[in-house]
Amino acid sequence: MAPLFTWWDTEAQRGTPVIVKMENPNWSISEISSLDDEEYQFPAVAPRKKGARGKNAKQVTWVLLLKAHRAAGCLTELASAVVGLASVVRRRVASGRTDSEALASPPEENPVLRSRFYSFIKVFLWLSLALLAFEVAAYLKGWHLSAAEMRRLVLPSSFGLPDLLDFYASWITFRVDYIAPALQFLADACIILFLVQSADRLILCLGCFWIRFKGIKPVPKSAIGDSKDLESASGDYHPMVLVQIPMCNEKEVYQQSIAAVCNLDWPRSKMLVQVLDDSNDPVTQALIREEVEKWKQNGAPILYRHRVLRDGYKAGNLKSAMNCSYVEDYEFVTIFDADFQPAPDFLKRTVPHFKGNDQLGLVQARWSFVNRSENLLTRLQNINLCFHFEVEQQVNGVFLNFFGFNGTAGVWRIKALEDSGGWMERTTVEDMDIAVRAHLNGWKFIYLNDVECQCELPESYEAYRKQQHRWHSGPMQLFRLCLPDIIRSKIGFWKKSNLIFLFFLLRKLVLPFYSFTLFCIILPLTMFVPEAQLPAWVICYIPAAMSLLNILPDPKSFPFIVPYLLFENTMSVTKFNAMISGLFQLGSAYEWVVTKKSGRSSEGDLISLTKEQFKQQRGSSMPNLESLVKEDFEPKKESSKRKHNRIYRKELALAFLLLTAAARSLLSAQGIHFYFLLFQGISFLLVGLDLIGEQID
Numbered sequence: 001m002a003p004l005f006t007w008w009d010t011e012a013q014r015g016t017p018v019i020v021k022m023e024n025p026n027w028s029i030s031e032i033s034s035l036d037d038e039e040y041q042f043p044a045v046a047p048r049k050k051g052a053r054g055k056n057a058k059q060v061t062w063v064l065l066l067k068a069h070r071a072a073g074c075l076t077e078l079a080s081a082v083v084g085l086a087s088v089v090r091r092r093v094a095s096g097r098t099d100s101e102a103l104a105s106p107p108e109e110n111p112v113l114r115s116r117f118y119s120f121i122k123v124f125l126w127l128s129l130a131l132l133a134f135e136v137a138a139y140l141k142g143w144h145l146s147a148a149e150m151r152r153l154v155l156p157s158s159f160g161l162p163d164l165l166d167f168y169a170s171w172i173t174f175r176v177d178y179i180a181p182a183l184q185f186l187a188d189a190c191i192i193l194f195l196v197q198s199a200d201r202l203i204l205c206l207g208c209f210w211i212r213f214k215g216i217k218p219v220p221k222s223a224i225g226d227s228k229d230l231e232s233a234s235g236d237y238h239p240m241v242l243v244q245i246p247m248c249n250e251k252e253v254y255q256q257s258i259a260a261v262c263n264l265d266w267p268r269s270k271m272l273v274q275v276l277d278d279s280n281d282p283v284t285q286a287l288i289r290e291e292v293e294k295w296k297q298n299g300a301p302i303l304y305r306h307r308v309l310r311d312g313y314k315a316g317n318l319k320s321a322m323n324c325s326y327v328e329d330y331e332f333v334t335i336f337d338a339d340f341q342p343a344p345d346f347l348k349r350t351v352p353h354f355k356g357n358d359q360l361g362l363v364q365a366r367w368s369f370v371n372r373s374e375n376l377l378t379r380l381q382n383i384n385l386c387f388h389f390e391v392e393q394q395v396n397g398v399f400l401n402f403f404g405f406n407g408t409a410g411v412w413r414i415k416a417l418e419d420s421g422g423w424m425e426r427t428t429v430e431d432m433d434i435a436v437r438a439h440l441n442g443w444k445f446i447y448l449n450d451v452e453c454q455c456e457l458p459e460s461y462e463a464y465r466k467q468q469h470r471w472h473s474g475p476m477q478l479f480r481l482c483l484p485d486i487i488r489s490k491i492g493f494w495k496k497s498n499l500i501f502l503f504f505l506l507r508k509l510v511l512p513f514y515s516f517t518l519f520c521i522i523l524p525l526t527m528f529v530p531e532a533q534l535p536a537w538v539i540c541y542i543p544a545a546m547s548l549l550n551i552l553p554d555p556k557s558f559p560f561i562v563p564y565l566l567f568e569n570t571m572s573v574t575k576f577n578a579m580i581s582g583l584f585q586l587g588s589a590y591e592w593v594v595t596k597k598s599g600r601s602s603e604g605d606l607i608s609l610t611k612e613q614f615k616q617q618r619g620s621s622m623p624n625l626e627s628l629v630k631e632d633f634e635p636k637k638e639s640s641k642r643k644h645n646r647i648y649r650k651e652l653a654l655a656f657l658l659l660t661a662a663a664r665s666l667l668s669a670q671g672i673h674f675y676f677l678l679f680q681g682i683s684f685l686l687v688g689l690d691l692i693g694e695q696i697d
Contacts (some may be wrong), residue, residue, distance in 0.1 A: 003668075006379075010148040010214070011134060012359075014623065027395050027498055033062060039647075052234065061624040063652065068657060069605055071646075074163060079166070086427075087526065088694060095116075097120060103166030118164040121650055121653045121657070122653055123174070124521065124524070124525075124657055125654075125657045125660070126657055128524060128528060128657055128660045128661060130658075130661055131528045131664070132660050132663060132664050134168070134171075135528070135664060135667060136667070139667050141165075142231035146433075158496070160161065162474050166459075172431060173531055175531065176531050178530050179532075180357075180529050180531035180532045181532075183522065183525055183526065183529055183532040184531075184532040184533070185516070186250060186522060187522050187526070187532060187533075187534055188516045190517055190522060191518070191534075191538055192520040193510050193514045194514050194518060194542070195234075195542075196506065196510070197506060197507075197511055197514070198509055198542055198546055200502065200507070201546055201549055201550075202549065204391050204392060205549050205552065207391075207395035207398075207399060208390065208391045208394060208395055208553075208663065210614035211394060211398055212513050214638075216398055217449075217450070218353060218397075218446045218447070218448060220352040220355060220356075220357075221354045221355065221356040221357050236264065237331060237351070237352060237355050237487070238266065238267050238270045238330070239270065239331045239351065239354075240271075240329055240330040241266060241270060241271050241272075241330065241331070241332045241333070241334060241347060241351065241411075242269050242272055242274065242327060242330040242332070242334070242414075243261055243271060243273045243274065243333075243334050243336070243491050244256055244273075244274045244276055244318065244321055244331040244333060244334070244335050245258065245261060245273065245274065245275050245335075245336050245337075245338060246276040246278070246314050246317045246318060246321075246335070246338070247275070247276065247277055247279070247283050247288070247337075247338035248277075248279055248280075248310070248314075248317075248338075249278075249279045249280065250279075250284075250338040250339070251273070251279075251281075251283075251284045251287055251288075253338050253339040253456070254284075254287070254288050254291060254338055255291055255535065256341055257336060257337075257338050257339065257340060257341060258288075258291055258292065258295060258302070259295075260274065260336075260340075260341040260342055260566050261273050261336060261342065262295045262300040262302060262327075264342065264346060264347055265344040265345055265347070265348060265414045266347045266348070267311040268299065268301050269301075269560050271301055272301045272326070272330065273300065273301060273302040273303065273305065273320050274303050274305060275288060275292050275302065275304050275305065276300075276305050276307075276309050276317045276318070276320075276321050277289075277304065277305065277306045277659050278306075278307055278313075278314075278317050278370060279306075280310065281311075281639075284536060285306060285563075288304070289304050289306075292304040293535065300527075305321060307320055310427030311425065312565035313425070313428070313430075314407075314430060315423045315424060315425045315430035316423075317435075318335070318423045318430070319423040319424075322417070322422060323425065327414070330414060331414060331415075331538040332351060332354065332411055332413055332414060332418065333411070333412050333414055333417070334346075334410065334412070335374040335405065335408050335409075335410060335412075336348075336408055336453070337408040337409070337455070339455050339456040340408055340409055340453050340454070340455045341370075341453070341454045341455070342365075342409070342453045342454075346365070346451065346453065347411075349448070349451045349452060350363045350365060350411045350448065351411060353446055353448075354411075354413060357444075358445065359444050360413065360441070360443070360444050360445075360446060361412065361413050361420075361438050361443030361444060362405060362410055362411070362412055362413070362416065362435070362438065362443070362445045362446070363410060363411045363444065363445075363446045363448060364393065364397075364403070364406060364409070364446070364447045364448065365409045365410065365448050365452065365453050366389045366393075366409075366447075366448065366449050366450075366451060366452050366453070367385065367389060367406070367409060367452070367453060367454075367455050368384070368452040368453065368455070368607065369381075369382055369454070369455060369456065369457050370454050370455070370456060370458065371456055371457055374457075374458060374459055375692075375693055375694065376563065376692055376693070377457075377458075377459065377460075377461060377464060377558060377692050377693035377694075378457045378458075378459060378693075380560065380563065380564050380567050381457045381458070381464065382457065382554060382557065383550055383554055383557045383560065383564050384568075384684055385457075386548070386553040386554040386557075387549075387552075387553050387554075388550075389449065389549045390554075390555075391553060392507075393447045393449075394447055394449045396447075397445060397446060397447030400449075400495075400498060401444045401445060402435075402439045402444075402445055402495070402498070402499075403435070403445060403447060403501070404431070404432045404435050404436075405432065405435035405445075405530070406431060407430070407431030408431075408453075408455075409431075409455075413443075416438050416441075416443045417434065417438075417439055418440040419435040419438075419443070420440075420443070421434075421437055422434075424677050426477070427477040427478045428470050428474040428477070428479060429471070429474030429476050429478055429498055431542075432474065432475060432478055433478050433482075436478065436482055436486075436499070437482075439489060439495075439499070440485060440486065440489040441492070442490075442491070458595055458693075458694055459694040460632060460693045461646075461690055461692055461693040461694075462646050462690070462693040463595050464693065465574050465648075466595065467518070467595045468571060468574050468578065469487065469574055469577070469578040469581075470578075471578075472508070472512060472574075472575045472578035472579050472582070473578040473579065473582030474577075474582060475504065475508040475582065476509065476579055476580045476581075476582030476583040477585070478504075479504045479505075479508070479509075479583075479684070480583070480585075483500070485618050486499050486500060486504065508579070509579060509583070509614060511575075512572055512575035512576045512578075512579045513576060515568070515572035515575070515576070515578065516572040516575070516576035518534075518538075519569045519572070519575075519680065520569065520572060520573065520654055520657075520658070522534070523539070523661070523673070523676075523677065524657055524658055524660070524661035524677065525661075526649055526673075527661040527662075527665045527668070527677070528661070528664055529665040530668055534673075536672045536673075539672055539673060539676050540672050540676065543565055544565065547561050547564055547565045547568075550564070550665065551564070562679075563683075565682055566679055567683060567687075567692075569618075569680055569683070570651065570680075570683050570684055570687050573596070573650055573654060577650075579657065610654055631647075645689075645690045645695065646690050647688065647689060647690065648687065648688045649688070649689065650688075651687045651688030652684070652685065652688035652689070653682050653683075653690050654684045654688075655681050655682075655683075655684035656681075657681075658677050658678075658680050658681030658684060659678070659681035659682075660684075661677050661681075662674050662677035662678040662681055665677060
């Protein structure tokens with residue numbers, strides 16, 4: 001059969017395609033297009049009717065069946081996912097424990113404060129449910145009148161009591177006259193704070209871009225003249241360095257931290273390692289003591305210290321260690337938390353910056369995370385901390401010579417610590433406290449973005465929540481205590497302004513305040529009070545832009561931009577609660593809970609350290625470490641104490657509040673508001689049921 005060919009006859013058919021038969025099936029397209037009417041006469045074929053289908057009924061049926069099959073497959077997968085999620089939720093509700101029932105560990109909140117804050121959220125939830133039912137009833141009855149029209153309908157009934165329509169009209173009049181103006185004022189105030197904080201974040205990102213564009217990097221003064229190589233800069237500069245490892249009941253990670261510190265490339269006669277053990281578990285104490293003895297027998301300059309009375313938490317532990325008489329022989333002190341694993345050249349890349357710079361008090365290194373891809377929770381934490389170190393710390397270090405000490409992976413000049421009053425137990429953020437006091441005394445800081453120290457991220461939401469509570473309540477405690485000292489200090493006006501308005505108020509107080517108030521309270525209320533409005537750019541565009549800026553230091557995290565935005569708003573509940581607690585000295589302001597570690601990286605790190613140690617030493621203790629590695633690989637016995645996933649009541653209450661507001665937004669057809677409330681409500685629901693992070697079977 002001769003194949004068909006479609007020819008566009010523009011003159012005869014006015015652009016209508018004409019289907020003809022090709023007598024020579026071997027013709028090419030170029031040959032066909034070169035033919036004219038004299039060389040080849042196309043047989044007369046009726047033109048195709050305009051709008052006619054190019055496929056017959058059988059082909060169309062097969063296409064529709066294929067699409068229906070694909071749709072059915074998608075629906076099946078979606079249905080199975082929903083059923084699986086529902087079964088997980090049912091098991092979690094049946095076996096999980098609420099945050100008020102967790103009696104195994106000390107609560108991170110005072111019970112009275114917890115009940116007050118939870119009652120505050122429940123009031124909004126029940127009010128929203130009542131208003132939703134009322135608005136649905138009014139919508140079904142067709143009461144879509146303006147406030148002016150409703151005013152004319154408020155008439156007393158024949159029985160002396162207002163009927164439903166009169167009651168609805170009275171509610172709208174009261175809402176327009178009293179509730180909407182106050183709510184709109186609060187919304188506008190939060191929007192202004194939101195814009196100021198967004199501008200601050202944008203300026204920080206521009207500063208980071210400038211640093212990268214210009215290649216700005218701290219260089220030791222001794223290397224400026226000839227070489228920028230740290231090795232040549234340090235030369236024979238090996239001052240006395242004290243290395244401290246504070247820990248408390250952290251048996252999952254003590255081996256890898258001690259091994260990493262003992263392998264630091266620094267003269268043994270110029271270094272001393274203090275293992276500051278605050279553990280109250282006798283088994284953990286014995287394990288840490290045994291590990292220290294193994295390294296000590298093989299020539300490592302290491303000591304074990306244990307306090308009987310654990311006063312002041314980490315600050316008290318460090319203060320007690322600095323009171324030892326032999327500390328006078330040392331010029332610098334570096335601190336590593338129990339889960340930190342410094343590289344062997346850490347001291348060689350940090351200590352040379354002090355040479356010839358007598359005003360330098362602190363050199364801070366960057367954190368990197370061995371478990372950043374462990375689960376969704378660690379990925380979202382990695383986004384936040386990458387922005388903190390890459391942007392905030394680096395920009396403040398370069399342009400302001402000041403940033404908050406991170407409590408670990410930093411080298412202090414001991415004279416700077418003593419000149420600033422030493423470690424104090426007055427807050428739960430002793431690292432920020434000593435940094436502020438040193439800054440007020442004129443000491444300078446350097447941040448090294450290219451010197452990394454590996455550590456661990458909390459893998460469970462419970463551990464992360466406790467950590468964030470401490471990190472956000474402590475700065476407010478410190479602000480109350482340091483404000484008079486900042487005002488009376490001799491530093492310049494701009495440095496005082498930076499400390500008060502940027503460092504404390506804007507980044508520590510304003511951020512959690514507007515995040516919780518604007519997106520968790522005001523936005524749902526505007527659905528029930530439509531006279532007060534939040535523009536779409538506040539709900540969607542600016543938060544999306546700020547999330548994009550946060551992800552720029554770690555571009556691989558771009559697929560998680562939407563979960564990151566939703567999760568940050570979800571965490572605003574914990575941060576707001578902690579901020580209020582620290583600012584007004586309520587409840588859990590002074591409670592310290594050690595962040596739970598998993599020690600997932602210990603096997604690989606010990607193996608690599610074993611190989612490295614065999615090359616460096618003879619008669620080392622590494623065979624014992626190999627046995628420890630084997631023990632780590634062996635299955636451990638299940639603990640007799642059963643663990644439970646937590647159920648967080650505040651997050652669940654806010655989830656239902658947001659979902660109720662999302663349902664109300666459907667009545668007024670607010671598109672972007674509905675989607676934001678829906679997904680934010682689902683985010684709160686997942687967090688409230690502890691379905692993010694490490695799971696317990």
